Amino acid sequence: MSIALFVLRRLGRGILTIWFAVTVTFLLLRLLPGDPALAVASPNMTEEARATLLQQYGLDQPLLTQYVLYLGRLFQGDLGTSFTQSIPVLDVLMERLPWTLLLTATALVLTVVIGIPLGVLAASHKGAFLDRFVQIVGVTGQSLFVPSVGIVLLLVFGLNLGWFPIGGAYTDGVYGGEWYVSVLTHLVLPALSLTLIQLGSYVLTMRATLIDALGDDYVTLAKANGLSPRRILWKHALRNALLPATTLIGLQLGFLVGGAVLTETVFAYPGIGRGIYEAVTQLDFPVLQGAFLLLAVTVVAANTLTDITYGFLDPRVKTS
Template identity: 80%
Template sequence: MSRASFILRRAGRGLLTIWFAVTVTFLLLRLLPGDPALALASPNMTDAIRATILEQYGLDQPLIVQYGLYMWQLLQGNLGISFTQSIPVLDVLLQRLPWTLLLTITALVLTIIIGIPLGVAAASHKGRFIDRAVQIIGVTGQSLFVPSVAILLLFVFGLNLGWFPIGGAYTNNTYGLEWYLSVAQHLVLPAVSLMLIQVGSYVLTMRSTLIETLGEDYILLAKANGLRGRRILWKHALRNALLPTTTLIGLQLGFLVGGAVLTETVFAYPGIGRGIYEAVTQLDFPVLQGAFLMLAATVVVANTLTDIVYGYLDPRVKTS
């Protein structure tokens, strides 16, 4: 398979996945209990007012017509108008996107700088105490549930010890350098919560791939030629062992985004995840659709790029 054909296949599969996610989201939101007209007016409105509101937003049309109108607007780059805020959905999401990016990127960096060294330490001390301890950490990390971790950290380090703020993204009455320090303080607990549920996969993947790499013939040959174990580990073995771990970064992004939604809800962090929670309680369909579209597109693009990069790094993938 040529490179161009490989990229087109992966891109086409990504677009199909996004369309499927958009369609499923559209249908599921219409199954939510409640009346979206209540988000636009009041519970005491008359039936005539309710009918007028539903007609104005096209909610009185058959489901297939609503879907067609939504897809047509989507193709034009129009995500709709928020029911509750009466502003374009894109503006609502762009206000929250920087906070979600800050949280997820920080959590990802923490996961990499902690998970990979732990995996290397376990692989280089296979069968010893440190290896068993790291494996326990990895398995435990994979079994954690992000809301439970977030609530525990919030209770211990926020409420009891008072080391970190218990909610929000910054303190309102801070300016200049104090504002940045406040943002960093508010970021610690949400980022650590996300890191703890992700780090187990990186630890176990790094350990298993590095152990396998250390058993390759070229590593045994390097040892026979008198190269030091530390040099073999860091210069030769680790470079090849990082390939599956690099792929894991793209594949785990979906879990990271999903965890961010739950984490932002627990810590009242003003990102897209918190916006999704608020939109669900208010039946704000346009915001929910736009938020899920943005998250789905982010995950699909990351996974598609991961497939393409892996195909260049390992040509066997393109022929499978």
Template identity: 80%
Template sequence: MPRSSFILRRLGRAVFTIWFAVTVTFLLLRLLPGDPALAVASPNMTDDARAALLTQYGLDKPLIVQYGLYLIQLVQGNFGVSFTQSIPVMDVLLQRLPWTLLLTVSALVLTTAIGIPLGVLAASKRGGFLDKLVQVIGVTGQSIFVPSIGVLLLFVFGLTLRWLPIGGAYDTDAYGAAWYGSVASHLILPAVSLMLIQLGSYVLTMRSTLIDALGEDYVTLAKANGLPYRRILWKHALRNALLPTTTLIGLQLGFLVGGAVLTETVFAYPGIGRGIYEAVTQLDFPVLQGAFLLLAITVVLANMLTDIVYGFLDPRVKTS
């Protein structure tokens, strides 16, 4: 399959997935209990004022008409206006997006930096104590519920030891260099919490793929030629074993974003995840729709880029 056709197919699939996510989000939010009109209309309003306000937000129109208008606004880059804050949804999201990016990227870097070496260690010591210990850690990490590990870290390092702050993104009275230090200290617990729930997948995948790579003929040939085991492991086997791990990074981004929503809620971190929680409690449909759409686009694009990169790294993907 030519490269251009391969990329176009992935782009088409990404566009369809985003449209599907937009449609499902639009419909699901309107099935939630509660009247969205309560978020924009005061109980003290007259009937005429209430009707005018609902007309302004388009809540008086049939569902299919609301859906059509919503799609048209999205194409124009308009995410609507927040019911509770009365400002454009895009402004609300842009205020929170940097914090979510900081948290997810930090967690991803930590997970990769720790998970890959642990997987290599387990594969190189296959069957030994370290291998079994790493496997237990990996399986346990995959079984942990996000809020549980967050609450545990808060209790131990925030409330008991008092080493780290228990909420927010920075101290309001910090300025200059102290502000950056405050941001870093507030980031540690949420990032570690998010890292721990992702670590198991990276460790177990790296271990499995590296064990397979170590069984290949080229490794046997390298051993026969007298190459040191460490060189075979890190220079030859690891290079091929990293291909599935590269794919895992893109695929796990969706779980990382989902975990960020719960993590930000537990740590009161002012990212998009925390914004989603607040929007749900306030029935702020425009913010919910905008946040879900932004997260969906991020995940879809990350998976698409991973797919394309893997296709270039392994030409067999394009012909399968």
């Protein structure tokens, strides 16, 4: 398979996935209990004024017509107008997006920086107490529930010890260097919560792939040539073990995005996830649709880029 065809196929799958996500989101939101008209129309309005307002937002149209009009606006880059805030959805999302990017990027970096050494440590001591301990920690991490971890961290380090703030993204009324310190201190608990959730699967994957790499023939040859175990582990085996770990980074982004919705809600962090929670309670369809579209594009783009990158790192993928 040529490189161009390989890339085009991956991009085509990504676009199809985004369309599917947009369609499912549009239909599911219409199944939510409650009347979305209440978000834009006051109960004290006259019927004529109410009908005019619903017509302005397209809520008086049949479902299929609303769907076609929605897709048409999407192709023009128009995500609609928020029911409750009466401002473009894009403005609402762009105000919250930097906080979600900061949270997920921090959690992802911490997961990789901590996960790789732990995985290497467990693989290099296979069968020993240290290996078993790391495996227990990894399995425990996989079974944790995001809100539960967040609530425990809030109770211990926020309320009881008072080491970190218990909500928000920064302290009001501070500027300059103090503002950046405030942002970092508010970031610690949400980022730690997401990291603890993702760390287990990354450590276990890193351990398993590295153990497989250490059993390959080139490792045996390297030992026969007199290379030190440390050099074989870090320079040769780890390089091949990082290929599956690279794929996992892209896949984990999807879990991080999903976990961010719950984490931001627990910590009242003003990102996209918190915005989704607020939009659900207010039946703000345009904001929900825009937020889910943004998250879907982010996850699909990351997975597609990871897939393409892995194809270049391992030529066998392009020919399979």
